[in-house]
Amino acid sequence: MSETQNEYETESETDVEPTPFASAPWEPERPDESAHAHVWGSDGDLVATVCDNPVYGETAFDRARLIAAAGTAAEEAKEMGYDPVAVQKALPKILEALEDTAEMMDHPHAPGHDARRAKVNDALASAEGSRDE
Structure with missing residues (x-):
């Protein structure tokens, strides 16, 4: 690349404004x-x-x-403070964890309570984008 191209690319990167999204709900x-x-x-x-x-x-x-x-x-x-793309990727895990949580609420002292809670925490961490898939 020529020096002119590099200057143009650098200038355009700093001058670009993000495209605003329409306000929700859509x-x-x-x-x-x-x-x-x-x-x-x-x-x-x-x-x-x-x-x-x-x-x-x-x-x-x-x-x-x-x-x-x-x-x-x-x-x-x-x-809510979550990464929207990470939430989309984590959605199957979130739904599965919520299904398990609903079952756990019916039996709070049932075996596996801690494992189910860990599953919920893992799904939420995925939605936050704080965990790599």
């Missing part, structure tokens, strides 16, 4: 006459326009609902 909107569904932020900003995905058999509205739910959950996780 809401899906059923497809319009063009068959595109939309996702809107609570502030009225358009977040996404999506179409059907025939490869996976997803309708535009199914995809819009998923995007809206993910965006809303990511914002809420961030506000």
Whole structure:
């Protein structure tokens, strides 16, 4: 790379502002006459326009609902102090730990109580991003 390219890259890296996200909750909107569904932020900003995905058999509205739910959950996780990407990756562990916790609440003195509690702590640590997968 030339010196000019390096200067440009350095300058652009420091001058770039992050793209602001629409405020949560995000809401899906059923497809319009063009068959595109939309996702809107609570502030009225358009977040996404999506179409059907025939490869996976997803309708535009199914995809819009998923995007809206993910965006809303990511914002809420961030506000709670969690890393939104880490939460997404940890979600299966979190759900499994919560299922175990619900079972444990029915029998608090049952064998395995400490192991289940450790599983909950492990899932939460994963969601915080403080543990590598």
